[in-house]
Amino acid sequence: MSGAAQGGTATTKAVVADKDATKNGEADKKPTAPLEEDDEFEDFPVEDWEEEETQIPGGTSHLWEESWDDDDTNEDFAVQLREELKKLGHTK
Amino acid sequence: MQAALEEFQTAYTSSHPAVAVAHFLSPRAPPEDAARLHGFQRLSNEVMVTGDVQYAIETRMRRQMSPDEMRGWTEVISCYWRAVDRIVKAENAQHQGRFSERQALDVHDAWNDLTNNFVKHISNGALPFWTIFTLCLTANHLRLFAIQADEQMAKAKPVAFSAGFSDDIGGTPKNEKLGAAVRVFNKVFSLCLGDRSPDMNQSRKWGVYCVANLLFRTYFKLKTISLSKNLVRSIDAQSDLPQFQLYPLSHRVTYLYYVGLISFVQEDYSRAEVFLTQAWNLCYVHSTKNKELIMTYLIPCRLITHSTVPTSQLLNQFPDLNRLFGDLFRFIRKGDLSGFDRALAEGEPEFVKKRIFLTLERSRDIVLRNLFRNVFLAAGYEDLTEGQTEKDRIRKTRIPLAHFAAALRMSTAGAGGSQVIDDDEVECLLANTIYKNHMKGYISREHQMVVLGKKGAFPGTGV
Incomplete structure (x- = not known):
């Protein structure tokens, strides 16, 4: 930012204008680093579809982890932690 | 022009006229007919186009349309021809490697005319209600052409800067065209929301969400997201919309x-x-x-x-x-x-x-909660007492503060390394976790112990 600001006067002003707009947050004509097009919600290839073609038949049970217990209790971190605590346990 | 209008007539009388007519009015040639736009452009010229279209419409559609509707389509299709003309010229320029601001603006302006004309004839009732969906698709192209024009203008602008005018703050603001498109879309939106036609089957209210989505996209692009709230509010306040499930x-x-x-x-x-x-x-x-x-x-x-x-x-x-x-x-x-x-x-x-x-x-809170939970699990179970079975063993619920401290130090070691967590901070983090209901228990300072609940010490995690 500072590098650009050392340019010509006009450039400086543009940069300052950018900054102000960022501060105002919702300024109407806010200059943007545009979201890339691929980040946009796409038009669906069809207008309407049947329930069989939604996520509903698949259900929602597989989406969210039910258990916090690591399947892999031998993982480095857990093992390390247990070792660490064991050491403490003995000193008590 | 007669041949082109035959295509229009087929679209108009098809079972899904809204989409079919939108295809007819598309700014892009379909893959199976790549030369479509060029062919359409050659059918007429700037001076003759309105007359050509009018004649073709009147000979073909007289039986199906009122004079008002024929006038409406004549204007819309003439505007479309002009837009196609600019698109073809822009494509030619692109092939010659001289596509720039000028061409992008021409295309945008012509498409803007088309959209506005469409709006005009829908709001004066000349065109059938389903054209609102055709208009949505046309308006979506306006959005894309506006973005393209803004990009080209932004590219062209630095040149204008170096030309002098140090007092000129910036001439055209960025996203000028897209900002202008918002006003057109808003017009379309009120056209949908405010339709008073008593027959719900013929109502433009069916276009409400379609246009709202177009506006959302544009607001996000312009980073004026807060304006979307007004849109949602006015939809929520409109009590006579068809049920959401029916869209x-x-x-x-x-x-x-x-x-x-x-x-x-x-x-x-x-x-x-x-x-x-x-x-x-x-x-x-x-x-x-x-x-x-x-x-x-x-x-x-x-x-x-x-x-x-x-x-x-x-x-x-x-x-x-x-x-x-x-x-x-x-x-x-x-x-x-x-x-x-x-x-x-x-x-x-x-x-x-x-x-x-x-x-x-x-979610760092959750990481912390899981770390403390691991300490709890690692502490294991109380010794079995008389009559107890493996099944109803009780976990150790009194855990030395030092264990939590050790776990925290271990967990924060590594990359940063220099972070040292002192004992006060350990207690503070524990207290916060308890306060946030991620953990049930209390800190007993005189024993330097954390006493956890016997049941559900870490709510929602199974222990």
Whole structure:
């Protein structure tokens, strides 16, 4: 930012204008680093579809982890932690 | 022109005229007929076009249309011819490598004329109600042409700067055309919302969500997201809209996604969850990109509202999501604070761009909770007493503060390394976790112990 600001006067002003707009947050004509097009919600290839073609038949049970217990209790971190605590346990 | 109008007539009288006519009025040639636009352009010229179209419409459509409607279509199709003319010229310029601001503006202006003419003849009632959907598609092209024109103007502008005028602050503001398009879209929106036609089957109210979605997209692009709220409010306040369930799913899912996203950006996570979950459930199963976008927000949302993480099954289904979130959630599950901090820092630019950074940052509480939970689990069980079985063994609920301190030091070691956590801070973090209801218990300072609840010491985690 500072590098650009050392340019010509006009450039400086543009940069300052950018900054102000960022501060105002919702300024109407806010200059943007545009979201890339691929980040946009796409038009669906069809207008309407049947329930069989939604996520509903698949259900929602597989989406969210039910258990916090690591399947892999031998993982480095857990093992390390247990070792660490064991050491403490003995000193008590 | 007669031949071209035959195509129009077929579209007009087909069973889905809205989409068919939109195809006829498309700014892009279909893949099976790449020369369509060039061919259409050659049918007429600037001076003759209105007369040509008028004659063709009148000979072909006289029986099907009122004089008003014929006048309306004559103007719309003439405007379309002019737009095609500019598009063809812009394409030629592109082939010669001299596509620039000028061509982009010409195309935009001509398409803007077309859209405005369409709006005019719909609002004066000359065109049938279904043209509102055709208009939505036409307006969507206006959005894309406006973006293209703005980009070309932005490219051209630095040149204007160096030409002098140090007092000129910037001439045309960025996104000028897209900003102007918003006004057109708003006109279309009120055209839909305010339709008083008594026959609901013939109402433009069916276009409400379609146009709202167009406006959402534009507001997000312009980063004037707060304006979307007014849109949602005016839809909610309109009591005589057809039931939401009756709209096509493509309109509904897009609308649900954007309302969810807006709530998310405003940190109203429980509302965001409701809308995004519905969007997910109803989403077209083959639209991978859209499903991924819904989850990009629903996952951080659930992290806050339910402290839940996605299954690896879900993440594996979407390579991009896995790349985005995989590491982060591995560290969250483990309770590895330094790993979490590292993953968050590495992903920061992308998280910020997607507006999920602050939300994800808040999940550090969960990492901490999981770490403490691991300490609790590692403490093991009380010795079995007389008559007890393996099944109803009780976990040790008194755990020395020193254990938590050691776990914290271990968890924050690594990358940073220099972070030293003193004992006061350990107590502070524990107290916060208890305060946030992530952990049930209290700190006994005189014994330097944490006393945890016998049942449900870590709510919602199974222990």
